[in-house]
Amino acid sequence: MAVSTAALLGEALAVGAGQAMYDLTREPAGPGGIGFLLPVVLPFLLLFGLVLGAFAGFVVTVTLVLPTLWLAGWAHRRAGRPGRPAWWCTVAATPFAAFGATVVYGVFFLMVHRTTEPPGFSLFLWLLLTAAAVPAALLAAYAARDRAARRAVRLTATVAGGAIGVALTVVVLFAVAFATGLMHEYRAPHLDRAALTGVWQDGSGGTLRLRSDGAASASRLDVDGVRCEGAGRWWSETASEQTVEVSGDICGQDWSIGGTQAKPTLYCYVGDPDEGKRLVLTRRAGARR
Template sequence: MTQQAEPDAMPADDKHDAAPGETPRAPKRVTHADGFGAAFCASMAALCAEAAIGGTAALLVMLSRDHDSLPSGIVVVAGLVVAVALLAVLVSGFVTAVTVMPVLALARRVARRAGRAERWWWTLAAVPLVAAAAVVVFGGVAALGSLSLAPPPAYLLWWGALTVGLSPASLVAGAASRRVRDGRPVRMARRVVRDGLLAWLAVGALGAGAYGTGLVKVYEPPRLEKADLVGVWSDGHGGEVELTSTGTAVAKGLDNYVWDGMGHAQPKDCDGSGKWVPVKREGSVEGVSLTIGSCELARTWSVGGTGKEPRISHEVGKPGSGKHYTLAKVVAHKK
């Protein structure tokens, strides 16, 4: 005869976890807070604050140096600000994911291996290691893309810049993560936004005060006449062009950038004679139109530098690349 199990014979766990008439459920898993979300948000806030402060400082410095004209118009400027802000948020999230969070993981792991409590100096010590790994990975990808390695000082410069840039964000993220694990209130991201905004306003106020009082002056291109352009202009690497008072131009080893089959602008030596004319605007010379027929060079060069040390240059590569080929006027020294 088959023996039937009585209801009281059910396991104790199932009886406690399931109500009468319900199917037994698996025991609930207890999730321990590790501070990942708080650390991620704090790091993004810190990186955005760094970008805003650093970008404002760079803009203030650029205003006093020779630079391309800045965009004008309220709509254009507002659109540019919004685009840069959105880009900063996206980039800060990416940088946090691939560098800051690995820094925290490495610092926590090393501290546990050493049998010590996790402190800020473990985080700070992990930053240079993760920065070096990032330079190796992304530098390798860039080298494969261009089929050439960058000069060694460039990698060292990137490593130093990453170490300096990641340190504040890593420290803030580590502090936020520890506060969560300790069960303390976390307001790190809001504090970073508040303090970053105050620092940004301070930098902007100092810059506005410096330019407003005349302590620092906004750069203006030199006001030249046609006679000021007559003479020899050199790139400092053996390439030069002589502009004569009759409008004749004679080039010797001048770099002429042409597009190759890979979509890059490569320099080729330009030798020969041609013509030049000044490009004027409102009675002032703002550029030089140079044509050398033998090497198919036809470009308009912008005037820059200062009155004592004038320069002419043109952009190299795609529009907005930021790269320029520059010639400086050779000044004959009196004996």
């Protein structure tokens, strides 16, 4: 069990570290960002990842890896074969055990959230569990062949150390990619007045028109449950980040700039900013004035 938990911990740390570094290249979903604080918070994130990953690894071991080993052993005995199951038998049993775990997790999700899973979620979860369980089950099966406790502890320590090493290697590779310019941390585009001028639309019939003389008008624009109609003024402010401020009878609102230089967006947060829900406006092509 310890070997399986360590293996799953390694998978979680490697994937989590890679995802965290990759997220630096994407537009953040919530306000602010921790890119410049990453060297400071990384040790704490790693410690948190170790604790959370170990717990998740234990849960997956109990609900997926152990059933995989039992199923492989049962199929091996039913076939009348002596000894322990071959490695391919363990691999073949994994998708079936993952299917059962998917059902269990789906029922738990339904009980907690009182809603069904999104379309395709079950299939994605099944594939994810199958891929995650194969190496953990193979290592656990290998450890079970040797009853010596000292060797089992050594194997567990080796797997856990390798897990941390893989996660740190992923971080180092991304750091090198950022340092050499192969990858770039996301920066919101900076738009001049001409680029901001035009019609911005929400995709549901609502529009915000920004004119070159500073006049602004809104039509059928729903901002956090408030219908914005009328005229006002707009201007651009640049402090820590560039924003577009609108005042007047059209729901005075600060709009942040997102997207890319080629495809910019204006957005504001709806409700609690920490929830990351946004109203996003895109610029209508050929509508500048």
